[in-house]
Amino acid sequence: MTRDRILLALATFLGGLVAAALISPIAAVGWAWGVLGTGAAVGSLVGPVRLMARAGEGKKVSPLGALLSVNGVVVGLILFGVGAIWIQRQNAPGPGAFLAGMALVYCLLIGWSVQRRPPE
Numbered sequence: 001m002t003r004d005r006i007l008l009a010l011a012t013f014l015g016g017l018v019a020a021a022l023i024s025p026i027a028a029v030g031w032a033w034g035v036l037g038t039g040a041a042v043g044s045l046v047g048p049v050r051l052m053a054r055a056g057e058g059k060k061v062s063p064l065g066a067l068l069s070v071n072g073v074v075v076g077l078i079l080f081g082v083g084a085i086w087i088q089r090q091n092a093p094g095p096g097a098f099l100a101g102m103a104l105v106y107c108l109l110i111g112w113s114v115q116r117r118p119p120e
Contacts (some may be wrong), residue, residue: 016101024091030098033101034087034097038106042109044075045073
């Protein structure tokens with residue numbers, strides 16, 4: 001990932017956080033939980049996917065690596081779930097901001113996937 005993409009992602013996150021904070025503090029918390037929780041849940045899937053790719057190629061897979069990958073997925077999903085359950089119990093702008101943060105992560109993931117696709 002290049003420095004420009006990291007700065008763009010940081011600026012997008014901070015811009016959304018400021019916009020949500022202008023609505024209400026709970027919206028800012030919802031936005032942050034949505035982006036960070038979804039990012040953790042999606043990012044935690046990278047390890048198991050690489051692990052399965054190695055196993056599919058016939059390469060040796062470390063049992064410790066497999067254990068850490070599976071535990072990473074569990075931790076990512078727990079972070080996402082705790083954030084989703086907590087923000088749902090808050091006032092009106094919180095859950096909407098959570099969903100907006102979640103949508104941002106998935107839109108960025110789709111954009112990244114399309115960009116990596118080789119030209120036809």
